[in-house]
Amino acid sequence: MGKYYQPEIETASVEQIKSWQNEKLVKQIKHVWDNVPYYRNKMEEKGITPDDIKSIDDLHKLPFLTKDDLREAYPYGLLGTDLKNCVRIQSTSGTTGKRVVAFYTQEDVEIWEECCARAIMAVGGTNEDVCQVAYGYGLFTGGPGLNGGSHKVGCLTLPMSSGNTERQLQFMTDLGATILCCTPSYAAYLAESIHERGLRDQIKLRAGIFGAEAWSENMRRDIEKSLGIKAYDIYGLTEISGPGVSFECEAQTGMHINEDHFIAEIIDPDTGEVLPEGSKGELVFTCIDKEAFPLLRYRTRDICVLTRNKCSCGRTFIKMTKPMGRSDDMLIIRGVNVFPSQIETVLLQQGYQANYQIVVDRVNNTDTFEVLVEMTPDLFSDNLGKITEMEKELVLALKAMLGIQAKVKLVAPKSIARSEGKAVRVIDKRKI
Numbered sequence: 001m002g003k004y005y006q007p008e009i010e011t012a013s014v015e016q017i018k019s020w021q022n023e024k025l026v027k028q029i030k031h032v033w034d035n036v037p038y039y040r041n042k043m044e045e046k047g048i049t050p051d052d053i054k055s056i057d058d059l060h061k062l063p064f065l066t067k068d069d070l071r072e073a074y075p076y077g078l079l080g081t082d083l084k085n086c087v088r089i090q091s092t093s094g095t096t097g098k099r100v101v102a103f104y105t106q107e108d109v110e111i112w113e114e115c116c117a118r119a120i121m122a123v124g125g126t127n128e129d130v131c132q133v134a135y136g137y138g139l140f141t142g143g144p145g146l147n148g149g150s151h152k153v154g155c156l157t158l159p160m161s162s163g164n165t166e167r168q169l170q171f172m173t174d175l176g177a178t179i180l181c182c183t184p185s186y187a188a189y190l191a192e193s194i195h196e197r198g199l200r201d202q203i204k205l206r207a208g209i210f211g212a213e214a215w216s217e218n219m220r221r222d223i224e225k226s227l228g229i230k231a232y233d234i235y236g237l238t239e240i241s242g243p244g245v246s247f248e249c250e251a252q253t254g255m256h257i258n259e260d261h262f263i264a265e266i267i268d269p270d271t272g273e274v275l276p277e278g279s280k281g282e283l284v285f286t287c288i289d290k291e292a293f294p295l296l297r298y299r300t301r302d303i304c305v306l307t308r309n310k311c312s313c314g315r316t317f318i319k320m321t322k323p324m325g326r327s328d329d330m331l332i333i334r335g336v337n338v339f340p341s342q343i344e345t346v347l348l349q350q351g352y353q354a355n356y357q358i359v360v361d362r363v364n365n366t367d368t369f370e371v372l373v374e375m376t377p378d379l380f381s382d383n384l385g386k387i388t389e390m391e392k393e394l395v396l397a398l399k400a401m402l403g404i405q406a407k408v409k410l411v412a413p414k415s416i417a418r419s420e421g422k423a424v425r426v427i428d429k430r431k432i
């Protein structure tokens, strides 16, 4: 087996890639103009029509899309095709509690799975591998994406989903999993569990594809050492399709973007100006062949750098660094997107004021997530039983909103540190 899923595409010349992008972009703009009134209005506001877009050099003329647009157009406003052609949704949490719902046609799913297949083959995956997919399945894109890619490569796929560590380890050892796909923090947790149980000699893993949250080179080395594998990064977001928008290869120096499907730009997050290759800025994606949810110039809010150097793997796709930060206040905690505004919404619903602090840390390679909440003077209770009860209620309400468990601590009124009278909302102690 070769090391590419689609060699003629993945190693195409840069001229060839640009020519595909030009052709697909022009077609996509017409498609969106004809089928998505929301986007046509945005183009008209900027005074442009499809005739103004003749190649990727004209991309900068198009308006940006942001999460606010997704919220405004929710649920069907950005749909690029009849619902009868859609076969799937995936979803992620949005800013003020409204979720992002992305739609897929059969062809969209096909392309997404091909992107994930490329990622699996880039880490050496073949039809002889046993691929354990321990990302969540369901609305979250991690499980379904890698599952589809694994099928395409022909691996024996173990659709484990996340959690249930005992069962993960049993299948991993009994069925001899060779590739593990999950969040890096879960990989670290599995590694720890393997050592605790003395199973290190019984595992056959040789590669891991770890994404959906930020992780450092140190964490990569820790995981590689404790599991005896090579650990690779993968990147994606539900709005654009899911994991596999870009993926790491054997060089482990950044992720190749699947440029036959997505055009990447780096912009100045403050001015929106397009920055030259090699600059650090906000990553923006244009989907050039998505049918159902064709986002154009979507601002990811991830800060990174793009570079197109010759890569030892032979792939010609441009590479992006790991996201180095965000241009908004979104936190990624245990692979889940968390916005402070969501926490605020829950607190107000539950009768608290918006005086809170989010403390995030990483202990033993796992994110800890604590929310300190000031009680209002009239809720203030020195009855310990009552406080514990109130904390439990908040834990449940936050879980319902965010999809992950936070530790909640109610604190006395006015006890959260304020600078210039304003509470410091987020303390992120993770060194990543």
Ligand SMILES: [Zn+2]
Residues within 6 Å of the ligand: 249, 250, 251, 256, 311, 312, 313, 314, 315
């Ligand atoms: Zn490469």
